[in-house]
Amino acid sequence: MNAPGTFTLGPGDGSARTARLTTAHGEIETPVFMPVGTQGTVKSLCPTDLQDIKARIILGNTYHLYLRPGDELVAKLGGLHRFMGWDGPILTDSGGFQVFSLSGLRRITEEGVTFASHIDGSKHLFSPEKVVSIQRNLGSDIMMVLDECVPYGADRAYTEKSLGLTTRWARRCRKAHPAGDRGQLMFGIVQGGFFKDLRAQSAEQIIEVGFDGYALGGLSVGESRAEMYDILGDAAPLLPADRPRYLMGVGAPRDLLAGMAAGIDMFDCVLPTRNARNGTLFTFQGKVNIKRAEYREDDSPLDPTCPCYACRTFSRAYLRHLYIAKELLSYRLNTLHNLTFFSIMMERARQAIREGRFAAYRAEMEALYPEGE
């Protein structure tokens, strides 16, 4: 196997590209969608299920795992892979985004961000060094640097000041985890809000620090789709072409397609798993709200073209019944299905890029998902 961090570009199509990224727990074909396993589990699924649906890399949340069960406990038990029984690649975020979105009483200083746990209100500090230490304890294959995710609507002055802090934090993260150490990769994060010149400024500074891959942060935070695509199209090419590019927290099928068109390689989002639990299911015939009365007597599979266990085994009527009856199996089957859809959608996208017909594939999928999510 190649050394962790090896990134080998394959055929591309316009700005869209295919590649292989080597991690300490195996190789990933990109573009790839990473299911979110917040608390050491992709909700309702076993690791064997993740293999069945061909998930090749999953995401763990540093904020959640730090608070519960605690990164030191996870380290003592052999790291996150062993703890959760998953021996494929894992990317962990820095925890910064959850601090900004979930916890109360946060305060940002040069040192880091102080926050109160959403579980018990206890006070904690996430410094760049601390989040690196946590992610080293977790043993993830790809670590993310601490950054400030600027809220949507922040003005230029705030955004510029913030990106400077994000750069200084990135340098401290890099220092706390030298390149190549332990086979754990580290990705930098470009901020800069919705100001193109600030995005360029942030990209320049973060690239100068030097990471194994680069992420665009601070998108999908409340802006319109047009605004996001505008920044995406402008900022993605600023990231080094020979390193993986990761669009954080995105997203809906058409957003993944827009990201790939802009040259993004990696994505994560709770959308397929959260929507599964809300009964909103993705199919290659369009979206299905399984609770709708029209499915009450529908004996057909959710998606006749889908190879997942739910589609092979059950009718829409049964899936609707489970959802209406709030049965635990509903969450499981819906999650299995939605993640299978995302997995196949990405597999087909890679194939379309390789065969130089990505634009047509994108148009086809956008027609199925016209309104976004």
Next chain:
Amino acid sequence: MNAPGTFTLGPGDGSARTARLTTAHGEIETPVFMPVGTQGTVKSLCPTDLQDIKARIILGNTYHLYLRPGDELVAKLGGLHRFMGWDGPILTDSGGFQVFSLSGLRRITEEGVTFASHIDGSKHLFSPEKVVSIQRNLGSDIMMVLDECVPYGADRAYTEKSLGLTTRWARRCRKAHPAGDRGQLMFGIVQGGFFKDLRAQSAEQIIEVGFDGYALGGLSVGESRAEMYDILGDAAPLLPADRPRYLMGVGAPRDLLAGMAAGIDMFDCVLPTRNARNGTLFTFQGKVNIKRAEYREDDSPLDPTCPCYACRTFSRAYLRHLYIAKELLSYRLNTLHNLTFFSIMMERARQAIREGRFAAYRAEMEALYPEGE
């Protein structure tokens, strides 16, 4: 395959016995424990999971399935087996017990029992003919007759009057579903509360009607364990030896063992599945409350002797984390484990009976589960 209803006794040990019962969906080795699949699913599990844990027959609840999704819908979609993707045997109860325990405003008349749905308050009548019709729609392998489950503490006069009604209802059920029809078996239910002579009177009347098997109802309704065992030991031998005997709604490991010792062949209870969701786990080293702090750093499997997926894959520390974090996977893994425990406990009981060492096996298991549940 033998005709449905064929019941072939194997080796016994004292009053305990082994046998094979043929149903339209396959043969069952008895004594057997039936996991409860209330609403067309054993909570959190797929049919493939039930196969993995060697569940040979499951129970469906007529009351729940009638109210939601409706037995006529299930019939239209090919019956309960096809609807829920389970092609092994299914026993359905009559719905009577749920009417008495769940619904409001119930009123018992000669005609049947009128009740209000616990879901939407709508009014319904369960007559003997109606519950047979529902179970024919569901297509279960074993149907139960409508009976009145006498509340614990009912006096002799009430109990005697009630068992007469239960007998008349049993006759009407039999008439509505002639022996051998559609390959669906029908079991009668003996009531009589905690009066031994009334139990004998009920048994005589129900046996006179003639069924494919016989159940003891009205036990495990709030009485002491001593009272239950007293009635059980007295009433079980009243049931025909050449027909399967079913102790309804029981129970804890030591109750299953007491039942087998009295010559009972079939059991059902929500205990293993409900306890799983409460974090109370059965192991062959005794009971484990997985939420306890002592398991926080426990890297060992829940039960090192258990072949279930949870025990093969995860540590107690991980199972505790999932439980504390209220993760959906907790319910699934705990349920897989507890049902595996019950499955193995029954398999070992059958083996012990065949080998004439059931008393020793019973004593061994009772030592592990001294206080009952």
